[in-house]
Amino acid sequence: MKTQKKNEKYLFEEASVPRALAVMALPAIVSQLITLIYNLADTWFIGRTNNPYMVASCSLVLPMYMLTVVISNVFGVGGGTLIARLIGRGEDAEASKVSAVCVRMSLIGSAVYSVLCFAAMTPVLRLLGASDAVLGYAKQYMFFVVVIGGIPVLLNNTLSSMLRSIGLSSEASFGLSMGGVLNIALDPLFMFVILPDGQQVMGAAIATMLSNMAALVYFVIIYRKECTRTILRFRLRGQKLSSGSLHAIFSVGLPAATSLLLFDACMTVINRLSAGHGDIELAAIGIVLKTERLPLNIGIGICLGMVPLLAYSYSSGNIRRMDTVFRFGRGVGLLIGIVSVILYYVFAPQIMHAFIADADTVRFGTQFLRARCFATPLMFGCFSMVHFTQAIGRGKESFWLAVIRQLVFNIPMLFLLNRLYGMMGIVWTQAIADFCTVIVSYIIYARIRRQEGWPPGI
Numbered sequence: 501m502k503t504q505k506k507n508e509k510y511l512f513e514e515a516s517v518p519r520a521l522a523v524m525a526l527p528a529i530v531s532q533l534i535t536l537i538y539n540l541a542d543t544w545f546i547g548r549t550n551n552p553y554m555v556a557s558c559s560l561v562l563p564m565y566m567l568t569v570v571i572s573n574v575f576g577v578g579g580g581t582l583i584a585r586l587i588g589r590g591e592d593a594e595a596s597k598v599s600a601v602c603v604r605m606s607l608i609g610s611a612v613y614s615v616l617c618f619a620a621m622t623p624v625l626r627l628l629g630a631s632d633a634v635l636g637y638a639k640q641y642m643f644f645v646v647v648i649g650g651i652p653v654l655l656n657n658t659l660s661s662m663l664r665s666i667g668l669s670s671e672a673s674f675g676l677s678m679g680g681v682l683n684i685a686l687d688p689l690f691m692f693v694i695l696p697d698g699q700q701v702m703g704a705a706i707a708t709m710l711s712n713m714a715a716l717v718y719f720v721i722i723y724r725k726e727c728t729r730t731i732l733r734f735r736l737r738g739q740k741l742s743s744g745s746l747h748a749i750f751s752v753g754l755p756a757a758t759s760l761l762l763f764d765a766c767m768t769v770i771n772r773l774s775a776g777h778g779d780i781e782l783a784a785i786g787i788v789l790k791t792e793r794l795p796l797n798i799g800i801g802i803c804l805g806m807v808p809l810l811a812y813s814y815s816s817g818n819i820r821r822m823d824t825v826f827r828f829g830r831g832v833g834l835l836i837g838i839v840s841v842i843l844y845y846v847f848a849p850q851i852m853h854a855f856i857a858d859a860d861t862v863r864f865g866t867q868f869l870r871a872r873c874f875a876t877p878l879m880f881g882c883f884s885m886v887h888f889t890q891a892i893g894r895g896k897e898s899f900w901l902a903v904i905r906q907l908v909f910n911i912p913m914l915f916l917l918n919r920l921y922g923m924m925g926i927v928w929t930q931a932i933a934d935f936c937t938v939i940v941s942y943i944i945y946a947r948i949r950r951q952e953g954w955p956p957g958i
Contacts, residue, residue: 511667512812517824524669525805531673532797534680542704545687547856552783554701557637559786560628563768568650570760571609575602576661578753581890583665584808588815592731597741599662600733610654618647629775637701644705652716659719671722679715683708751895759902766910777923784864787855795840799833799880803887810891830884837877844873871927878934885941904940909933
């Protein structure tokens, strides 16, 4: 236990910022990339059928899948950032209680969500824009990936956040990565060997479900092992969590969930508006929305690595180190975003061809990707600011950043630009909305620094 604490303190207090961020962020980035690959794997393998209706079904279910991550954010982000701040203040006993409560609430939340999804599957998919040609495939995918598979997905994200909050980024990331690698291996087996032709969507869904279940087994084993030598716990054992800690979990967790929920709502609006232009356009934008996740997932990995370091430095009063971590991480993320713009714009046709051979889908997707790619560095600017506010316990500011980004700029612009410019208006909205959001976020950032009495920062 003493050695574990010494290693944690070195990473959070003494290691150079590039080294500390590398230790925390690189495993998270690898995990995010593998998670992206296995999400893309379903689309890629289903795209081998050259059936745009099958491809569209995966895109329609994505918002419902993302809602599992929304729920996990309440306990994973809310609890994880609180644990890091409590450790920074030396309150290990309270941090243990927080970890146990978050795991229990995550299990309950996932079970309730699965039941609701099963009960309302058809009307929900119709609301998301499923046509008669797409509905059957979408129901297959949603049943295995969300109704049954949603529980392990939600628990995996929560448990990984708990591990990452105490500096175990490699262990957290390995579990998510393992599930991704397994899914890639199982996809072709279930789609083209075990199940008959025409059931490729169901095959991909079953492969994803089994992969997430295997990852959950890993997380339970690792978490139980860490319970014997760190502050992490599965059970409270008669102890009660303080009302202040419970409030802190939800004050950061709910805004974090709201941020993702509004992002999910935005994806739903995009799907709904795109479906109005045709199933081919819906399939094309579905592929684009997944392929653009590569630099975004790298950016999210950087942010996940930053959060425990920011939270610990803030709670221990080391504002100079907190600023250095934030500036260094933000700079790396923006550089990756800029490089991505260039690569996506140049290789857009080849990227689309990698997923589907249908000429119309490739043509539309190329146009869409070349427009959407300009939003990449701007989106990272938004993400980094949201994660910063979460790390220092500023749930209110995190909430307003999410509301401003999606409800003030993004979603209203989607409807407006769709009416004015059609499908191309939809795909250009992200860059315009995020440009406006970045400006507002830095105004809020400057206000936080004034309120905290910190020197002005960029």
